[in-house]
Amino acid sequence: MSTMKTLETAYAMDFVHSLSKLGWSPFFQTHLDNLYDGKLEPARVVGVRKNSFYVSQGKKEFLATVAGKLNHQIDCLYPVAGDWVIMTDNVIYSVLPRKNALSRGAAGRHGKEKAQPTREQVIAANLDTVFVVCGLDRDFNIRRIERCLTLIYNCGLNPAIILTKGDLQIFPEKFIRQVETVAFGVPVHLVSAKDSHGLNQLEAYLSPGKTLTMIGSSGAGKSTLVNRLYGKSVQPTGLVSENVGKGKHTTTSRDLIVMPQGGMVIDNPGIREIAFWDGDGGIELAFPEIERLSFECRFSDCSHMHEPGCRVNQALIEGEITKDRIESYHKMKREMMYLSDRRHKTSDRVEKERWKAVALKIKAAKKRRGNG
Structure with missing residues (x-):
């Protein structure tokens, strides 16, 4: 050679x-x-x-x-x-073709409950884990965690839940128990960037070549978490607002940071709207107990609303499932059905327009033959 x-x-x-x-x-x-x-x-x-x-x-x-x-x-x-x-x-x-991608319906509904996103926003690509970051201050919201999990499952990705600001609570472990009631089989980590408590639990997600991204509301502590895991300040952070008791929004861009542990973190700006774009299996994975009970319903197409013999409603009455949990399930189920219907109607419209164009060509050809 x-x-x-x-x-x-x-x-x-x-x-x-x-x-x-x-x-x-x-x-x-x-x-x-x-x-x-x-x-x-x-x-x-x-x-x-x-x-x-x-x-x-x-x-x-x-x-x-x-x-x-x-x-x-x-x-x-x-x-x-x-x-x-x-x-x-x-x-x-x-x-290059993506291994996977975390995406949502593009923001901009401005609080209109019935408004639906009309385009996809890809947040990050080629991921191994998605951290759902939630602060144990006024940021804590179980229903929001449910939506984040559904979004992640829709994208075929693996979630982990990070509860930050554990030092703000006298008994922070009770929040872990709350989360575990809606996050079946999902790792839940309690951390405090202030005193580094629990940060060693996250090292496994940062092994060489692995990529994770973080989603959560503004001020949840995502950038502070990155800085503590890195060992020095690599992302800007803001102080907690005394008026609302929550951290302030500081991240304005999406950056992939190579960490000393060998893995990579994509820090994202805070998400205000968790709008779905895809509905591929997220509900089934985010609400496994409801999906399991649905197999025991009298009717195979049971909507779990008013049908007789509904095992899910029976579980609600007997306290196996909370009212908030089932309402959240129904709300997201409606959104998924809307997404499915919209795609179906769009494809039907495309097909209809294609055949309309064919019919016009045939009509024009007949007209030319008649004139000839």
């Missing part, structure tokens, strides 16, 4: 090793080999700004822009934090 070839091989192995620290895997390598030639190189999106992106190849990080087609072609994936992209000369030409 020539010296030049040996150097090229060594460089390639070193390059792949650098990428693997960012989560590069055979999944992405296969797509790269099948879709692209050697002139384009992979990089991971580690920062999202208004008109540009920070990308990393392990040993170097730089600013990049997107090729024009990504701005104009609807069927192209647009880069988000955590994506693997193909690029050259600081220009992103394409996004």
